[in-house]
Amino acid sequence: MGPPPSTTVPPEAGPLARKLAQFVLITADEAATLGELQSATRTVQRHRDIITEGKSYTSLFVLIEGIAIRYRILHDGRRQIVNIVLPGDIVGVLGSFFENALYSTKALTDSVIATVPFTRLGALFETHPRLVTKVFWSFACETAIYAEHVIDLGRRSALERIAHFLLELLTRLQAVGLADATSYQIPLTQELIGDALGLSIPHVNRVLRRLRDDELVAIEDQRVTIKDLQGLSELADFEPNYLRRNEVAELFDAKE
Amino acid sequence: MGPPPSTTVPPEAGPLARKLAQFVLITADEAATLGELQSATRTVQRHRDIITEGKSYTSLFVLIEGIAIRYRILHDGRRQIVNIVLPGDIVGVLGSFFENALYSTKALTDSVIATVPFTRLGALFETHPRLVTKVFWSFACETAIYAEHVIDLGRRSALERIAHFLLELLTRLQAVGLADATSYQIPLTQELIGDALGLSIPHVNRVLRRLRDDELVAIEDQRVTIKDLQGLSELADFEPNYLRRNEVAELFDAKE
DNA sequence: CGATTTCTTGATAGGGATCAAGGTCTGTGG
DNA sequence: CCACAGACCTTGATCCCTATCAAGAAATCG
Numbered sequence: 001m002g003p004p005p006s007t008t009v010p011p012e013a014g015p016l017a018r019k020l021a022q023f024v025l026i027t028a029d030e031a032a033t034l035g036e037l038q039s040a041t042r043t044v045q046r047h048r049d050i051i052t053e054g055k056s057y058t059s060l061f062v063l064i065e066g067i068a069i070r071y072r073i074l075h076d077g078r079r080q081i082v083n084i085v086l087p088g089d090i091v092g093v094l095g096s097f098f099e100n101a102l103y104s105t106k107a108l109t110d111s112v113i114a115t116v117p118f119t120r121l122g123a124l125f126e127t128h129p130r131l132v133t134k135v136f137w138s139f140a141c142e143t144a145i146y147a148e149h150v151i152d153l154g155r156r157s158a159l160e161r162i163a164h165f166l167l168e169l170l171t172r173l174q175a176v177g178l179a180d181a182t183s184y185q186i187p188l189t190q191e192l193i194g195d196a197l198g199l200s201i202p203h204v205n206r207v208l209r210r211l212r213d214d215e216l217v218a219i220e221d222q223r224v225t226i227k228d229l230q231g232l233s234e235l236a237d238f239e240p241n242y243l244r245r246n247e248v249a250e251l252f253d254a255k256e
Numbered sequence: 257m258g259p260p261p262s263t264t265v266p267p268e269a270g271p272l273a274r275k276l277a278q279f280v281l282i283t284a285d286e287a288a289t290l291g292e293l294q295s296a297t298r299t300v301q302r303h304r305d306i307i308t309e310g311k312s313y314t315s316l317f318v319l320i321e322g323i324a325i326r327y328r329i330l331h332d333g334r335r336q337i338v339n340i341v342l343p344g345d346i347v348g349v350l351g352s353f354f355e356n357a358l359y360s361t362k363a364l365t366d367s368v369i370a371t372v373p374f375t376r377l378g379a380l381f382e383t384h385p386r387l388v389t390k391v392f393w394s395f396a397c398e399t400a401i402y403a404e405h406v407i408d409l410g411r412r413s414a415l416e417r418i419a420h421f422l423l424e425l426l427t428r429l430q431a432v433g434l435a436d437a438t439s440y441q442i443p444l445t446q447e448l449i450g451d452a453l454g455l456s457i458p459h460v461n462r463v464l465r466r467l468r469d470d471e472l473v474a475i476e477d478q479r480v481t482i483k484d485l486q487g488l489s490e491l492a493d494f495e496p497n498y499l500r501r502n503e504v505a506e507l508f509d510a511k512e
Numbered sequence: 513c514g515a516t517t518t519c520t521t522g523a524t525a526g527g528g529a530t531c532a533a534g535g536t537c538t539g540t541g542g
Numbered sequence: 543c544c545a546c547a548g549a550c551c552t553t554g555a556t557c558c559c560t561a562t563c564a565a566g567a568a569a570t571c572g
Contacts, residue, residue: 070403072407074407074411074412074493075493078411079411080406080407080410080411082403082406082407083403093396094396094397094399094400097397098400098497098498099497100497102400102403102497102498103403125386125389129385129389130381132389133381133385133388133389133392136389136392136393136395136396137392139392139395139396139399140349140350140392140395140396140398141350142396142399143350143395143398143399143402144350144354144358146399146402146403146405146406147326147338147339147358147359147402149402149406150336150338150402150405150406150409151328151330151336151338153406153409153410153454154336154409154452154453154454155330155334155335155336155454156330157527157528158527158528189549189550189551190550190551190552191550196410197410198409198410198411199528199529200528200529200530201550201551202528202529202530202531202551202552202553202554203527203528203529205551205552205553206528206552206553208551209552209553237330237331241354241356241358242354242358413559414559414560445517445518445519446518446519446520447517447518455560455561456560456561456562457518457519458519458520458521458522458560458561458562458563459559459560459561461519461520461521462520462521462560465520465521
C-alpha cells in the first residue's frame with residue numbers, strides 16, 4: 001500500500017529496474033548497471049517465438065517492449081499459457097539452467113528484447129553480487145504469481161477467473177507504467193484468455209459478454225477498460241498484495 | 257537423467273543440502289554451513305500451522321522431517337492447496353518478505369522444522385555470498401513446479417491430474433531419499449488430493465478406484481504404490497525434467 | 513469403544529466443453 | 543478500390559465431466 005521503497009529509479013532506467021524497485025531497493029549505480037546489461041537489444045516480430053520448448057539457451061532475455069506469452073503445447077495439441085510476459089519480465093531463466101527450455105515464449109506484439117548471456121550474470125557476480133541476488137530474489141517473488149494462478153484454476157469459476165486475470169494484468173501493467181488507473185492496452189484474443197485460464201473460446205465469450213453487460217469490464221479494440229474496479233475486485237476476490245511488497249525493512253535495504 | 261552434479265553431500269547433511277545439490281554444486285564447506293544454519297530446530301505437531309496467512313514473520317523455516325501443505329482458504333471457505341511441502345523445502349520466504357504471509361502452511365504429520373532468522377541469511381551474505389545465491393536460485397527453480405501445477409489444473413482431466421500429482425510426489429520424494437523406486441509413504445487423504453487438484457472428494461474417490469482397478473497406482477494405508485510407472489507416466493504425460501537439472505555447465509559450477 | 517474422520521457409492525444437477533454456423537473485421541493482392 | 547481469405551467474435555444446441563447432495567461403511571483416534 002505504501003509508496004515503493006526506492007525513488008532512485010527514473011522511468012528511463014527501463015522496465016526491469018522499475019519492476020525490481022518495487023520489491024527491493026535499487027541504487028542509482030545498480031540501475032545503471034542493469035541498463036548496461038540490457039544494452040544488446042533486438043526486435044522480435046509478433047507471433048515469433050523468443051524461446052522454444054526443448055531447445056537450449058545460454059542467454060536470458062529481458063522483455064523491454066511488447067507483450068509475450070509463456071506456454072506449453074500438450075501432446076494432444078491443447079495449449080496452456082502459464083504466464084503473460086510483460087515489459088520488465090525476464091524469460092529464459094529456467095531455459096538456460098535446465099538442459100532444455102521447459103516452455104516456449106512467443107511474442108504477441110512486435111517486441112524489443114535484451115539478450116543477456118548467462119555468463120555475463122556470472123561476471124556481474126564478481127562486481128555486483130548484491131544486484132545479482134536481488135534479481136534472483138525477484139524470480140522467487142514470481143512464484144507468488146504462479147501460486148495465485150493455481151488458486152485461480154483450482155477453485156474459481158470462469159467468471160471469477162477472468163475477472164481476476166484482468167485485474168492482475170491491470171496491476172502488473174501499472175507497475176511498469178503501462179496502464180492508467182482503470183484501463184490498459186493489450187492484444188488479448190478470447191482464445192488466449194481461454195488458454196490462459198483453461199476455458200473454451202465460446203465460454204470466454206459468454207463470460208466476457210456478461211461482464212460487459214454488468215458494466216464491470218469491457219474489452220474493445222485491444223483495450224481493457226475496467227468500469228467498476230470495486231465490483232470487479234469483489235467478484236474476483238482480488239487482493240493485489242501478492243504483486244507488490246508492502247513495506248517492512250528486510251534483508252537488502254538494511255545493508256545498503 | 258545424468259547423476260547429480262555433486263557427490264560431496266552425504267545423506268547426513270540433511271534434506272536441504274541434498275535437494276540443493278540436485279540443482280547446484282554444493283561444496284563440503286557449504287553443506288556444513290547449511291547444517292549449522294539449521295541447527296535451531298523445533299517440532300510441530302500435526303495439524304498445526306507453521307505459518308498462518310496474514311501474519312508476519314521474520315524467520316523462514318526449513319522442513320527437516322515430516323510433510324506439510326501450503327494452502328489458502330478462500331472467502332467462501334473452500335481450500336486450495338498450492339503445494340505439498342516436503343523435507344528440504346523452505347517455507348516462509350515470501351512471508352518474511354511481503355508484509356504478511358500470503359498462504360498458510362500446515363503440518364500434515366508431526367514435523368521437525370529449522371528456524372532461520374531472515375537476518376541470519378543477511379549475515380551469511382557477508383561470509384558465503386555464493387551460497388545465499390544458490391539458495392535463492394533454488395527458489396527460482398521452484399517456479400517450475402508451480403507452472404506445472406498450472407498446466408495440470410488448466411488443461412488436464414481429473415484422471416491425468418491425479419496421475420501427474422502422484423508421479424510428481426514420487427520424484428520429489430526420491431530426490432530427498434524418502435521414496436524407493438515405485439512407492440512412498442505419505443498421509444494423503446482424498447480431501448487433500450481434491451483440494452490440491454481442484455476436485456471434489458467423491459470424484460477423487462472414483463478416479464482413485466479406477467487407477468487401482470487398472471492396476472496403475474494404489475493408495476493404501478498411507479502408502480502410495482505405483483504399479484505401472486510406464487503406463488501411469490504416459491497417462492499423465494509426465495516428464496520429470498522440471499524437477500531436476502539435467503547436467504550442463506552453468507553459472508555456479510564454472511566458478512568454483 | 514464411542515466419536516470423529518475418512519472412504520465409498522449412488523442419484524441428480526450444473527458449469528463449461530464441444531460441435532456448429534454465421535457474422536465481423538483486417539489485411540492482402542489484384 | 544474492391545474482393546477475398548483468414549482471423550476473430552458471437553450465438554445456439556447438445557453433451558459430458560465433475561460438483562453436489564445424501565447416506566452408509568470403514569477406519570482411526572482419543
